[in-house]
Amino acid sequence: METGANPNPMLPKFLRVVKRHRELPDTWTLDFDPVGGFPFLPGQFNMMYAFGIGEVPVSISGDPARPETLVHTIRAVGKVTEALCAAGPGTEVGIRGPYGTAWPVVEAEGGDLLIIAGGIGLAPIRPALYHIFANRSKYGRVSILIGGRSPEVLLYPAEVRQWRGRFDVEVEVTVDTSNQAWRGNVGVVTSLVRRASFDPAVTTAFVCGPEVMFRYATIELTKAGISPNRTFVSMERNMKCAIGLCGHCQYGPDFVCKDGPVFAFDKIERLFRIREV
Numbered sequence: 001m002e003t004g005a006n007p008n009p010m011l012p013k014f015l016r017v018v019k020r021h022r023e024l025p026d027t028w029t030l031d032f033d034p035v036g037g038f039p040f041l042p043g044q045f046n047m048m049y050a051f052g053i054g055e056v057p058v059s060i061s062g063d064p065a066r067p068e069t070l071v072h073t074i075r076a077v078g079k080v081t082e083a084l085c086a087a088g089p090g091t092e093v094g095i096r097g098p099y100g101t102a103w104p105v106v107e108a109e110g111g112d113l114l115i116i117a118g119g120i121g122l123a124p125i126r127p128a129l130y131h132i133f134a135n136r137s138k139y140g141r142v143s144i145l146i147g148g149r150s151p152e153v154l155l156y157p158a159e160v161r162q163w164r165g166r167f168d169v170e171v172e173v174t175v176d177t178s179n180q181a182w183r184g185n186v187g188v189v190t191s192l193v194r195r196a197s198f199d200p201a202v203t204t205a206f207v208c209g210p211e212v213m214f215r216y217a218t219i220e221l222t223k224a225g226i227s228p229n230r231t232f233v234s235m236e237r238n239m240k241c242a243i244g245l246c247g248h249c250q251y252g253p254d255f256v257c258k259d260g261p262v263f264a265f266d267k268i269e270r271l272f273r274i275r276e277v
């Protein structure tokens with residue numbers, strides 16, 4: 001169920017959760033079925049409001065070709081995300097958006113793709129993967145490198161197994177720390193870059209994960225010859241308005257909510273390296 005017209009961009013629409021699915025002990029996926037659908041571009045996010053608690057930015061993690069279902073995967077890290085993760089079917093959640101820039105899936109056509117996702121970072125990048133799979137013939141080689149802290153906390157395991165079964169994409173998964181049952185790679189996700197097959201001159205890279213991960217990822221990608229203007233990262237900052245008014249998400253001259261969250265790395269590289277020091 002949802003309320004009617006929504007002329008004020010700061011006013012959320014109230015949508016009821018139709019399905020809640022546990023991904024990991026602290027991570028849940030919520031599905032909504034907004035009347036008229038919810039068109040969005042891969043990489044965009046919504047502001048999600050838990051009644052009486054607060055509002056936070058969360059990326060859309062469903063299929064952009066299926067706007068009839070709005071999907072969010074949320075990791076409970078604090079009071080708002082905990083309340084959202086606890087929202088069972090029938091619970092109303094305030095949603096406004098979609099906001100922000102997108103992964104440049106169209107601009108990347110004709111070349112190779114290298115996608116690096118760490119931890120919960122697979123959720124914001126999954127819509128781009130759906131788009132790429134649906135338009136597979138428009139790209140050259142596609143490599144997807146996925147990392148997690150340990151096998152138990154890898155996101156979307158069943159889906160990742162399906163992707164690994166495809167013959168037209170290379171999918172590599174690694175964990176920082178293995179367990180006895182794990183037969184896969186061990187080590188940080190950035191160590192997989194050297195093994196992936198791509199032509200750096202025509203490759204676009206998408207990187208999504210914790211900032212510490214993309215710090216190393218961008219170093220590896222630059223070493224591999226992928227130009228910073230063809231490397232795209234999704235930034236996370238605290239947000240309040242999400243429409244470029246309050247300044248909460250300011251990153252140098254940019255606002256992450258409106259100029260990002262997806263940035264070409266050359267645009268933010270200087271600031272990023274200064275903050276690194």
Ligand SMILES: Cc1cc2nc3c(=O)[nH]c(=O)nc-3n(C[C@H](O)[C@H](O)[C@H](O)COP(=O)(O)OP(=O)(O)OC[C@H]3O[C@@H](n4cnc5c(N)ncnc54)[C@H](O)[C@@H]3O)c2cc1C
Nearest residue numbers: 045056057058059073074075077078079080081236237261
């Ligand atoms: C564009 C964007 C997209 C996002 N997409 C997702 C998503 O798809 N799924 C998801 O689970 N989360 C996502 N996040 C992160 C989510 O917004 C934060 O986890 C949330 O704001 C935390 O709020 P809280 O009240 O639950 O916790 P708080 O009490 O505010 O914080 C709890 C802990 O989380 C840390 N934290 C707070 N906000 C952030 C943040 N923005 N990034 C990193 N750490 C943070 C705090 O430092 C603290 O350690 C996204 C953030 C942005 C900016």
Ligand code: FES
Nearest residue numbers: 240242246247257
């Ligand atoms: S959140 Fe207000 S300017 Fe970005």
